[in-house]
Amino acid sequence: MNKILKKAALGAAAASLVLALGACGTTTIAASGQIGAAGEPKDGGTITFGLDRDVATLDPAKSAITSQPTLAVANALFDPLMAYGPDGSVEPYLAKSFEAMDATQTKWLLKLHDGVKFTDGSPLNAAAVVSYMEHLAKKETACSCRGDVLKISKSEAVNETDVEFTLAAPNAAFPKGFTRQMGYIASTTAKDAFGFPIGSGPYQVKDYKSGDAITMARNENYWGKKAHADTIVFKSLPDTDSRYQSLVSGAADIIWTESASQFNQAELDGMDRSTATTGTSLGVFNSRTAPFDNPAARKAVSMAIDPGALLKVVNEGTGVVAAGPITSTSSYEATAKAPGHDTKEAARIAASLPTPLSFEYLTDGRPQSQARAVAIQQMLAEVGITMTIKATDLSQFGAALVSGNFQMVDFTTSLFGDTENAFTSMYPSDGLANFSGYKNATVDTLVAESKAEPDAAKRGLLYNQIAERGFQDVPFTFYTENLDGFILDPKRIGGVADVSSWSLVSIRPSDFWSPAS
Amino acid sequence: MSLALTAPAIPVHAVPAVSVQELSLGFESNGKMTHVLEGVSFELAQGECLAIVGESGSGKSVLGRTILGVGSQPNSEHSQGAVLLSGDDQLTASAQERRSRAGTRVAMIYQDPMTSLNPTVRIWKQVIESISNRRRLSRREGRAKAVEMLRAVGVPDPERRIDAYPHEFSGGMMQRVGIAAAIAGNPDVLIADEPTTALDVTVQRKVLDLLDRIRRDSGMSMILITHDLGLLTGRADRTMVLYAGRVLEIGPTERITTAPAHPYTQRLLAAIPNVSGTLRRELPALDGGLPPLDRPRTGCPFASRCEIAMPQCHTERPPAVQLAPDHIAHCWAAADPAEGTAP
């Protein structure tokens, strides 16, 4: 679906048009925009997929295969209970249906398809789902989803296919939580030859070499539509440039990348791409401590930064400027407006501060973060604000983020791809991703209201109110929505979904086919 | 006595074992020419022992190595004359030809057995090299040969010692091993380059006696390079005195040591307290140094140090003066004894 068309449609409808859009998109799940080789899909052959990291484990309860770049691995081995449709709406996938049983949105009924089996032949039934939820809730499982799982106060298998969930608090977006980690139901009893829990997906593991490659063979007993390619190899190619060279030299057919220059290069090299703006980069102020306990300081920094220039320099013109927490691909329309870039105003505010503003900016070591930090440094210097850059590795970065041991941090997240989740975790004072330490009683109330609001249009209005508050208080300042996704060689692969309008890039390898076969 | 050393009597050839004819050698380094040997001529008969005497830098080692014909060889551009080994010229021979002669037709005994035996190779392998470099020897054959050679040079308990490394021997024993290695190929000519200089005084004589005996038993010819005139009596048939690359005097050892004609030889002899007895480690230091070798010389090289030098000594090359049938001195004073008086 074309993004501009969609925007127009959104503009035409006054409030949120989620339902209408959902209705017009549902029929075309498989056929909707595909990228790669033209023609009818063929069966057979091998597809090689270049991942951007080592996959340490294939256990979906760990986070190794449930971040965007690796979701294709999870989708090959497991079926998520819920999945995004091409228009961004959440639809049942492994589930037959998943609906609220009452108006308060605290009781939910999950219905499974009949006869779904794990790859060892054991049934994937209601009991298996309940057992898996219990597994996720255990401390030893060490699932990063445990916080969400613990919000389910009770899960019960009412019969072979139906599970009843009771929540501790109302959550209108509950099924959405099953699109990622929680939704990939794995067997709690059977493991494959490599010690990983098995799933029910279109592929099963044939060979696993740590840090090197995962080879998968088609699951011939798959309950749904069987996969095209006989074999899929997921190669670990952590070095960004080596990965691209692998694609160009034919060692990989499709790769994940976040590098803007590679998207530009891909066109010159005759490659296709399937990309979406799912990652949002923003600056998070630590509003608990000086200097950013002062909202004026936050405002000065925020206004001094020109997201348009960041987009040009860091993203090389790919992606879009992030207008706020409601992203360009969100099903909600953003009406709240950020104050925007204003060098003069920023300089005026900075000058009015009691002491000259000087602070440390924490980044992870990735090249884009570095480039962004460097550009921001110069923008701030122009309005008289001194910024030093501190780069750390990912684990220190995460630790600093959680412990609040920073002044301002460069944060790139796919959280905003899920608007509901973004508002419930980033804005309220008890939000798990509220790294800013932002406290606003009104916002807390609005968030609570939004969780209990079943009507999407009304929820959208609430979100815009929260965003408005956020723009006034500036706990974060939004930079860009970054392009990321896949580059592929159309001579060697077909059936790659066009993800451009998706809010979560989660493609299914079972659609891939090899023209050579 | 072993087989190798009781070799059949060598038929007497008309051809000398070694014949050096008007040999001149020069080396070029950094654009400068060094004249190491100039117009050296002599002959060595079968079974004969010739001593070459000179101080360091006189060119005696270079002469020895040129006869041997291996190692870094002088560039043909800077060499003249001929070095004939039983009639075959070493100077014009290819490297391969020279290599095929080394060890079997001419062999060498070195000054310092500590450095001339490879410290990392068991001695039996080194002793039989002259043979094993030419044909494959079985291990057994080779070891038997090594035992035989070591026994011949008087190394005690050779069966046990063939497996030792050089550093496990004393200096004298090591030199015996070196000699064994040199004679293993049964060469016609043996060049002994200061074979006892590095040894203790007590064993020097024993090693020389051994060499003497080997030569007599096998009929090899030998060139004994030394700076020590005192060693020669009774061991060398003839003696040649070399100075700054030129032959100053050549003649029977008897005559050289008792009636030297050249002032330089006389000085050498005078510096030895007891001609027949004491062995000295160093050649007596004569006042003054060797003349520079890097420019062509005229006259007698010893002239600048000679007490009886005459004007023509500095400007004209001295003539070869035949003092006896085989005693020649290159000296103006010898040509005209009235002009100078031997001290």
Add this chain to the structure above:
Amino acid sequence: MVRRAGRALCVLFLVALATMSLPLLLPGSAAVAVLGTNVSAAELAAFTSMHHLDANPLERLWMWVTGVLHGDLGTSIVSGASVAGELQARLPITVELVVLSQLLAILLAIPVALRAAWRPGSLLDRLSAGLSFVLLSIPGFVLGLALIFLFAVQLRILPATGWVGFAQDPVGHVQHLILPVLTLSLGEAAVYLRALRANAGEILVENYIHAARSRGMAPGRILRTRVLRSASLPLVTIVGINIGASFGGALIVETLFAIPGIGRLLSSSIAVRDYPVIESLAIIAALAVVVATVAVDLSYRIIDPRISHAANN
């Protein structure tokens, strides 16, 4: 020898103790890497103590040693996989890479160095000296980049990245090896060439070489059987150091060519503070260095009998 062994054990103990202290010393936390950022501080602390990351180093070392005695190197905090399994998959790759490139470097260096030393100042001598000088000055990562750009991207005759098991595809295995092995070996070949050339030059002027020639030994045989042996002492040291150190990984090449070796495992484990993996890797790497040192020592004695002679006296 007993003293040496004791010293080696001491070194191992110290390295082990140092690595076991890392969880207490290093900023950053494994818990965040595993649990993500959406968890409470209490949960992070609980995770930390569950994995004994807050225990004292001696205690951790003791646990590690008892584990090893039961044939267990522990499990990765991040993936839950067994460390032994991980090592079994990764170690042979790095070792193959390093051993092959060392071999290639040595095989390139030896004949050239010996021939060049035989004729000092010859064309070969001067060419090899110049070339090795330049190779020595090109950093490995620059060389690797250039090789990839040339052979994989421009000419497309060799794969840019990746690793194929020998059993899986012998031809592919070799193809994937060529560029990384070249990257690793060219610089080392230059180092070896220079070391060997210089030493061979010194040995060739030794009397015993002249003596061997005086017995009619051919140049090739002298170089092979006499010069090489004596000249290889320093070479053995460097090769020993290199091979010993390789167990710490060849990170640059592994990164450039996406090879799943020890270096990448180590760096990615450090990034997420996966201590069980880090510890076992460090101790194995130290063990390799210690063993290599002893091996160099022993081969010294074999190469030059005077050394063992001196040691025995």
Add this chain to the structure above:
Amino acid sequence: MPQITSALATGTTAPPTSPAPALKRRSRTTGERLQTVLFIASLGWLALLLVLMFVSMATPWLDPFQQDFGATKQAPGFAHPFGTDANGRDVLARTVAGAQNSFTVAAITLVVGAVTGSVIGIVCGYFRGWFDSVVGLALDTLMAFPALMLIILLVSFRGPSLWTIGGAIGLLMIPSFARVTRSITLSVRSREYVQAAVLIDTPTPRILLTAVLPAVAPVLVAYAFTAVTVGIVAEGSMSFLGYGLAAPAPSWGGIIAEGRTALAQAPWITLAPAATLTITVLAINVIGERFKEKRK
């Protein structure tokens, strides 16, 4: 980074050129002329770098941080001789500033590695005893610890500053320097004149200064050239791997790594620092070689 130890190991064992053989076959004059040309060219190259560094430090030209968001990835031209990078910074300015950082790291490396290492080596070699054993054990441990790990640890611990990186590389060089100086000291210590000096109660510092240091110094200087190149290359490798200086500080390895992504579109970003790095190392090697030859 096994190269650190291996390169240094060769530094000791490999005299730069063969000893002059007894008989020379050919004149070396053309070779010598070439060497002199190379030597002068090397000096010139380093001088050029120094001048550019001075310009970069003392004048507003060649600012490595100035970004021109309107001129990103510009090809080399009049305004930017080496082009601009993705952030619109002048690649020449970045390369020059990278040289500054590389040389600083190399200097720190030398101070930490050579000075500490040789002090340790001299003290151990001269006094022997328990101190020698303990330090020997510590050095062995340092060598057995994976170099990569040590560097990453230090960088995570202290932050990626010039001092941390130079210090880490220097630390890895300490054992090599200590070993060499220790063995030289040992041999000097056993000489008769030193023994005699000890017997007549010559103050120890005096013996160290007059007997030991003069023996150690020339070897150290020859070694130092190798150490400088090793330091520069190691810094480049670390920055390339992402363990080097933090942005925006320019470093050769860092610029090469940044430019790699755009190798096909803007090769100058990678080529300029890569060539500069290689030529600089080559130049230092040439000068070091000359020094070693002169010493003989």
